[in-house]
Amino acid sequence: MFVTEKPALADALALVAGIVKAKSKFPILANVLIERDGDALTARCSNFNMEIATRFAATIGEEFLPFTVEAQRFADIVKAAPEDRIAVNVIHQDGVMAAITVNSGRSRLKLPVLPASDFPKLDAGNLPHRISLNAPTLQKVLKAVEYAAETNQAKYYICGVSLQPDATGLVAVATDGRRLAKRLIPANEFDQDDLAGIPPVIVPSETVDQIIKLLEGRDDVTAEWSGEKIRVELSDTILTSKLIDGQFPQWQLIQPDPACITAQFSGKALSEALGRMLLVTPDAGNGILFDFANGALSLRARDIAAGEGEDEIAAEADGEIRSGFHGRHLREAIAHHDGDSFELLIGKGAAPALLRQTGDTSDYTILMPMQVKGMLVNG
Numbered sequence: 001m002f003v004t005e006k007p008a009l010a011d012a013l014a015l016v017a018g019i020v021k022a023k024s025k026f027p028i029l030a031n032v033l034i035e036r037d038g039d040a041l042t043a044r045c046s047n048f049n050m051e052i053a054t055r056f057a058a059t060i061g062e063e064f065l066p067f068t069v070e071a072q073r074f075a076d077i078v079k080a081a082p083e084d085r086i087a088v089n090v091i092h093q094d095g096v097m098a099a100i101t102v103n104s105g106r107s108r109l110k111l112p113v114l115p116a117s118d119f120p121k122l123d124a125g126n127l128p129h130r131i132s133l134n135a136p137t138l139q140k141v142l143k144a145v146e147y148a149a150e151t152n153q154a155k156y157y158i159c160g161v162s163l164q165p166d167a168t169g170l171v172a173v174a175t176d177g178r179r180l181a182k183r184l185i186p187a188n189e190f191d192q193d194d195l196a197g198i199p200p201v202i203v204p205s206e207t208v209d210q211i212i213k214l215l216e217g218r219d220d221v222t223a224e225w226s227g228e229k230i231r232v233e234l235s236d237t238i239l240t241s242k243l244i245d246g247q248f249p250q251w252q253l254i255q256p257d258p259a260c261i262t263a264q265f266s267g268k269a270l271s272e273a274l275g276r277m278l279l280v281t282p283d284a285g286n287g288i289l290f291d292f293a294n295g296a297l298s299l300r301a302r303d304i305a306a307g308e309g310e311d312e313i314a315a316e317a318d319g320e321i322r323s324g325f326h327g328r329h330l331r332e333a334i335a336h337h338d339g340d341s342f343e344l345l346i347g348k349g350a351a352p353a354l355l356r357q358t359g360d361t362s363d364y365t366i367l368m369p370m371q372v373k374g375m376l377v378n379g
């Protein structure tokens with residue numbers, strides 16, 4: 001039916017099979033659809049909400065018929081094939097395609113198939129809005145914000161990344177209500193001069209994760225979207241996904257107190273100090289006390305069940321202030337910024353704090369302060 005090279009088929013299956021759910025009420029969703037696309041073949045997987053299709057080279061016989069086969073098992077068989085040349089042939093029973101054989105060298109393995117007509121393709125519909133940009137740039141931005149997205153599906157409207165094009169460029173934002181990560185891709189990174197007419201969308205975290213993987217090693221990417229779906233195209237691979245239907249919070253309003261102080265420090269030094277503190281106070285709910293005074297940042301934390309700790313790093317601040325923060329969240333935020341020169345804008349009481357590279361007003365992380373168990377936070 002067709003002959004292909006092991007690397008080509010293995011790579012195609014690895015790209016698409018990642019969205020297959022381990023358990024599904026619908027057996028067809030565990031399958032990959034193999035169909036003809038001109039002089040090549042396409043491997044396609046779907047989970048109803050998202051679909052990935054990619055082309056791979058093959059010598060296709062005239063008798064070829066599209067089919068679906070269990071994706072992960074097929075991928076494992078191809079990966080274990082003893083030789084690079086793989087031939088896939090069909091077995092009919094009572095005039096109907098019943099199975100395929102995967103032949104490589106002396107190996108001949110048989111797999112049952114389900115009809116291609118049963119496979120639920122995701123119709124993207126009309127996608128009137130289109131942007132093109134550098135793939136590594138988009139990948140870097142998505143990685144820098146996606147970690148901050150909500151994971152509790154009860155808050156579905158923030159379980160993803162908001163993409164908001166405007167005259168300045170493409171703004172990417174993710175939040176879980178306790179932290180917020182924001183990045184900007186400037187307008188000059190795009191083929192278009194003006195992005196202001198394109199509406200914002202919320203891309204589910206599951207889709208963002210797959211996009212990040214697909215962007216690896218690529219040069220350029222095109223994204224098209226409507227109010228309901230998005231399609232991301234990279235040469236021979238296309239991802240189509242439903243979007244989150246909800247209202248993303250007005251994140252622009254979440255800013256530090258205008259009367260806040262600004263503290264500057266080494267991100268590496270703070271991250272290492274936080275790592276030491278978390279060794280003896282692993283319960284993130286306890287929080288870590290931050291005390292900026294006299295050219296230093298003093299850290300304190302206490303966990304009755306585990307221990308307590310103190311640490312200190314050099315820091316310059318234009319005032320004195322005491323506040324509490326989630327140590328792991330702050331450490332993670334530092335890890336998702338480049339460079340080592342950081343500044344933290346901190347207000348009194350419950351006002352949010354803003355972490356950014358020194359002088360960078362486009363990219364930042366908002367962190368909500370917290371009470372530290374057993375310690376007084378007086379601002």
